[in-house]
Amino acid sequence: MRKILIWVAVSLLVIIAVVGAGVLWYRSASQPQIDGQLQLSGLASPVDIVRDKNGIPHIYAASPGDAYFALGFVHAQDRLWQLEMHRRIPAGRIAEILGEKAMPTDRFLRTLGVRRNAEQIYARLAPEARAMLQSYAAGINAYRATRKGPLPPEFVLTGTADPEEWQPADSIAWQTMMAWDLGANWTQELLRMRLAQRLSLTQINEFLAPYPGERPLVTADYTNFYRKLAGVTNELDAVAQIAPPSYVDGMGSNNWALAGSRTSSGKPLLANDPHLGLTAPSLWYLAHLSAPGLNVIGATIPGLPVVVLGRNDRIAWGFTNTAPDVQDLYIERVRRDNPRQYQTPQGWSDFKTRTETIKVKGQADVRLEARETRHGPVISGALPVLDKAPLESKEYVIAFAWTALRPDDLTLQAGLYLNKARNWQEFVNAAKDFGAPQQSIAYADVDGNIGLLAPGRVPIRKKENDLKGLVPAPGWDSRYDWDGFIPFSGLPRQYNPASGQVMTANQKIVDDGYPYFITSEWSLPYRAHRINDLLVVKPKHDLDSFAAIQRDDLSPAVNDLLPILLQVKVDDNRSRQAMELLGKWDGHMAADRPEPLIATAWLRELSRQIFADEVGEDLFKEYWEYRNIQQAMLNVLRNKDGQSRWCLKIASPSAARTAQQASAADSQACQALLPVALRTALDELETRYGEDMREWRWGRAHVAVSSHRPFGKVSGLSRLFNIEVPTSGDTFSVNAGRNSPRDEAAPFANHHGAGLRALYDLGDFENSRFMISTGQSGNVFSPLYANLAERWAKAEYLPMPTAREKVEEGRLGSLRLEP
Template structure:
């Protein structure tokens, strides 16, 4: 309420001093500024899109200027990001943020980042220090702060290298939430046999369920009541910031010159992330002796993460490896936990959480040999008797010898495949499917990152929480770099990844049992095959494709439904003439996804009980198996809460009726007037004001969008959001197409704007073009940039 009143006060002042002051929070973009920390003059030339083109006489000065530009444009985002990573939100947001802070302090991202900084090489540390100096040089100019600082009362502290290192780990957290499905299996084992758990958490299409131990038997043998363990799992599911299973990931592909109109490679990449305002990415161009690189940066991190230099281009998708395991640690009643060698004391860490408007909170963190005890953030777990069990969390990103920071700037300076592989060798978290192309005509791929080796006798394979006292479940090192999936100049002249299974039959190592469904990957393959030689234009059309193979697969079985009403008959007639294209101007996607939502509710809400809502998702492979009556899947159509045995035919007809009534309530009675773009608008949520309805109207960015959870142009909807169940929350955070015949003809776009200041014309400048599948040029030529509208800021070393 205080935030709302604060903004109201600003608005009531109108054109008065409050509004003028906040307008002054826009940074100075032209002229000359004297700054301490530079070794020589540098310049930031912002083009008409607000993209900074930084030119300096040393790489360290260029990185300093990047830190300065990041702070000018994204200071609040950087402040929020570092507070998230450090578990310090309650300091500025109050007691409502305590639960998140407790969890993140327990996870220990910042503690591990501090340890990682002691492992990195001198050059990487020099660049981190230069970047922090650039951020702090901006703070030293005593700027008028963006409105979020005014509304929360927060003040930015000096930036440090550990802030940068911490945010890299939070990005890894966002891309690796396997522990969520482990908790789900543990929770389901309370009521369902293993066979039904395998049906619901469906295996990769065409493959049998994994052979693992019977979970109910395993958890039932524990001395502590397995019902309580299931309740703790439910509590942790609510805390887990991981994503529902489908629609998470990215796309990339590359073709050789033999498959392009130019005779040189083309490379495309569109990482899929949660939509935020401002967006995750910030475009920048760095030029210094030996450096000329442009692409996407993460505010707070001194690196071009995805992009191109004068010789190579690269792009990532998430491999989705299983790099997180939960371990059930058995307590001995004396404060220790059981290991294969006997009892061992926990490592204890004491922390203090400062809370705005409330007393400080003391937090005691326990760490086992596997990792932090995450069940301690659950009040249910804290209330248990001394003798019992706790859940500890193992994650590759918590390794103190992680050197991922070293890889970032090395990608930007790679000149060939050998250099690129050398950088990839140091990239450890999160594992990524990296595609590569160079001006000499070479293309390549490697799934780089640290993946744990699980022992042959491990009968859980990382798919469910394992007994921590049993050595067979311990990790046995890391997969050798040379044995990671990789390819160089394949005979087919093309490579693509979309989070699908990337390992060939007989591959020696276990990476994950939870690959993303192959719908996007199969559609990309279809479209690559459809054109003998590709161009930048054909790649753009692939990135914009909105034909849903998941919907196309199940549509015939949906259409076999017998309508119970005239309304249902009309809906089926519309769907009969539709091919599954998720166009924003059509009603059919609204009908189809409204129906699918009610169908999934009817299929598994009864079996999941209180675990239903946090796990309510489209689950296309599971639904397709049910509709095809695969094996015993038809039993999911029966509502176990009733004495009758319902059939799939009944369920389909009833869920259609329910859906049409709900859609009419939301969008009006005339289904022909429904538009997918209205229901499926892309919502870029501001942190934290997107959770405050009044403030969200000012800070969130909304735009109609096409696509669905399974299209190449992805737009994942969250069924569990009762207010906005079809809104697009997770999509292409950026799109880039690299032309190695003429890198200056490369294109990119991200989903928002360069500025994080709501008063800036660059706050949402890209959003409409992004939603339409349009791009902006990826330019580095000084002559071209000078000839276009721009703003030039000179940074001069202070005496």
């Protein structure tokens, strides 16, 4: 028996040793070559790629084409799986590698036709832009053809073969998906359509609160019409569940620039921190391209051949999302006796149709008939219409109009010209090609100029459009058709304003006299007001003061509500302890404090107590993180226009509020909810974090989760691939970190933040600073996979010089690519 045990033990040790050796080999063999020389076809001249001490590639080439080639090469070296996903997602080809669970999303994206439209865009680009895309694709494909060693682990775990050749249209398609992330406001039309099943128009306008100081847009009362279309609404809701996620509801990005009159150096400074969903690896990849006529450094996106956010030798720029209303849903009436036709203002017209074949791993191919109307693709056809569907689901379909689904969208071309722009006029000329998504771009140059421009296609809606683009419109009525786009000369613009300052934080950027409609759903101006306060309090700024603003974690939204919360009368010791802590708190969402957690949990529960009975528990949870629910709650608690009636409980979730109930509403109803919501919130926090609330920590709950695609939610793999780090801030702080209240498992976790931070010194560009949220590598076994995460959480920065002698100091490697 003893010999058997010894044999078993030795065998286990051998197995462990073999596995360990295999992992060590894989860890090493799957890393890219960063030193030495490689001979590659597709280059015109040698290129040097110097990776600095943080793994950032600095590309020194003899021509821009070779520089774009090398950027494609390093993207493939470090982010091959990310590139694979960026190629497959817009093409609707995820089910090929992930199986049936991904097939519904593939159906949706095939229905949209993003990849098909990208091919049409490519044909319309200027020759220089096509050449750039071809060079970049050649660089990716050169890595594919010459790489040695195993593929990254995602390819192994999903059983994915070697990636296919990258095509120029793949880059354009991914740029369109970035526009999707930043412009998918069609879900707000769906939300209003769903709310119309339960609420009056007045209630909808209160729940979807208007921008502070404004009244709701005056529209026709659409509620009765949509109650007749409950089946269509439910079908469209099912489609929304399979659509790729977007981040508009919780968007938060900041940029600002000061003229030299307000800086210590006498030259402009510019700051930018765009916020998107946090991913592992980061969406952003830092890089530097140097070639004759091109010296640009900053944040790239794998799949795109340009520096999206950064600076060259003359100018710096930074984006925030303008979030215009550039998507409309149209209810199209199908001809009863001929379902291949739909109604137009001129009569019946044939749907445009095409057949898509979706390959599904381990299963037979799925055929999809995609239809299109004069407004756009029929997205309600993204899911099979069941035989048992209500009659109106067959009599009506929903078409989708979107500015990014046009064959003349030249946004990627704008990026090429922006990288080379030398002054304000060249910057403006580059922006003329910018189609989607519309961005508010802060600008500064070495000559001392600052500016702001919001380029992009924004549709003009007719004066007789009594729905204002807020809800799905009858497609057969020409009143609701778009009437062109805001002319480029009419888009928001500032140049050297007298204030010496430009700044955007997704707030309303036009005054009441602006002649065009951009959106009625600007983000609340909390971050904008806070940034402005911090800018004006100091007469002269430098990069350190700009950095302090970027890491500012005060929550003005919480401070707006805190005085109301602190008026509550409580009668239990635990609530008194919480009130005592909050009474001494200044509203900073610090990671090492309990108060931010108490306040956030209380407000989360209070919003549910106020709205869920009218809206419906399930629907409310889906839209719990709607960006203006904070304003709606503030209006209710302040009893604006009698809105405290929302605090009264209705008889049942489906019952309509009566006039008698509404007239009985007063602020006492809300006061009664406050202690109830506090006790419920404290119960939850105690269950999650223990009985001693003084030991609770916001950072433990508000951990930033950079989620991997597709393993971020796969048990057993998420711990390996996700990157988690405690963070401060909240949705409305300058250092924004949005949590998802509807996530019952982790309602306070940070899923949406400043994946990139950048500070630019126009007096000495080499002093500029950058940081991304994970690391440069997408290989989980690389030391550069998560090495920046903790520094990012602390709002620290990396220097990114362009001078080669500085780059060479402490470099990780220098690779020469030879033709």
